[in-house]
Amino acid sequence: MMDELSMHVLDIAMNSLAAGAHRVEIAVVESQRHDFLILRVRDNGRGMDAATLARVLDRRTTSKLSRKKNIGLGLAMLRQTCEMCDGHFHMRSVPGSGTSVTASMRLGHVDRPPVGDLNSTILALCATNEKVDVQLKYRTDKETFQFSSQELHQQEGTKP
Amino acid sequence: MNLDELKKLKEKAQRHVALREGNKKYRVVVSMGTSGIAAGARDVMTTMLDEIEKRGIDDVEVTITGEIGLVDAEPVVRIEEANGEKTTYANVNSEGARQIVSQHLETGKKVETLAVGKVKEA
Numbered sequence: 001m002m003d004e005l006s007m008h009v010l011d012i013a014m015n016s017l018a019a020g021a022h023r024v025e026i027a028v029v030e031s032q033r034h035d036f037l038i039l040r041v042r043d044n045g046r047g048m049d050a051a052t053l054a055r056v057l058d059r060r061t062t063s064k065l066s067r068k069k070n071i072g073l074g075l076a077m078l079r080q081t082c083e084m085c086d087g088h089f090h091m092r093s094v095p096g097s098g099t100s101v102t103a104s105m106r107l108g109h110v111d112r113p114p115v116g117d118l119n120s121t122i123l124a125l126c127a128t129n130e131k132v133d134v135q136l137k138y139r140t141d142k143e144t145f146q147f148s149s150q151e152l153h154q155q156e157g158t159k160p
Numbered sequence: 161m162n163l164d165e166l167k168k169l170k171e172k173a174q175r176h177v178a179l180r181e182g183n184k185k186y187r188v189v190v191s192m193g194t195s196g197i198a199a200g201a202r203d204v205m206t207t208m209l210d211e212i213e214k215r216g217i218d219d220v221e222v223t224i225t226g227e228i229g230l231v232d233a234e235p236v237v238r239i240e241e242a243n244g245e246k247t248t249y250a251n252v253n254s255e256g257a258r259q260i261v262s263q264h265l266e267t268g269k270k271v272e273t274l275a276v277g278k279v280k281e282a
Contacts, residue, residue: 007197074194119169120206145166
């Protein structure tokens with residue numbers, strides 16, 4: 001199991017990369033005032049049709065046909081965590097234009113895993129492919145933080 | 161999670177981007193599928209990046225890949241050399257990650273205790 005929500009984020013975002021996304025937008029919204037936490041991973045990958053989307057939360061569903069082991073649990077585990085913490089799990093996908101996964105939970109729920117090391121998650125994603133723009137938006141009641149790996153490349157003077 | 165931590169992200173990512181430029185002797189591939197992540201692959205990767213930076217090794221590129229089918233041996237790290245030789249390390253923890261950097265990447269000596277197999281590329 002994943003100990004931190006940031007690990008789930010990495011896991012979901014790896015699906016985006018596997019789907020050929022050029023842009024992965026990660027949003028984390030943490031509100032003490034309204035007692036919720038929302039994680040959203042949105043990509044512009046190849047997306048899924050309705051039938052695939054309906055199947056994707058089943059155990060053992062994986063896009064890799066060569067795999068016979070019991071894998072394909074990533075999304076199901078995140079959904080379980082959401083439901084355990086009084087939240088919701090929602091996926092939307094349009095073939096050819098991308099997928100969005102939204103997970104919410106009650107911030108103060110006793111079982112809510114810590115967000116954990118988001119930095120490592122983003123750094124790992126940046127390491128896969130420099131052509132992919134990995135974006136992070138982190139918002140609390142008071143502050144907002146934004147990051148984009150593509151901006152970084154532009155600052156470095158390398159080709160995006 | 162706090163914002164002060166996140167603010168270090170830009171700086172850190174910048175350094176890692178710089179690390180990627182130029183020709184590399186070694187390519188480190190960390191398996192980052194669901195099973196890898198759950199077994200601690202992310203921390204293995206960041207430990208390696210930190211160690212590589214600390215030791216000033218500049219001929220290494222670190223990247224990640226999806227599920228590779230060695231689910232029960234995760235975290236798995238593969239080192240690919242410029243001459244095509246590949247070494248796969250299994251059940252790598254932070255200690256192992258540091259060992260791989262200090263031995264294999266710095267001195268070219270494989271960490272036999274962690275290696276599961278070597279494949280010579282045709």
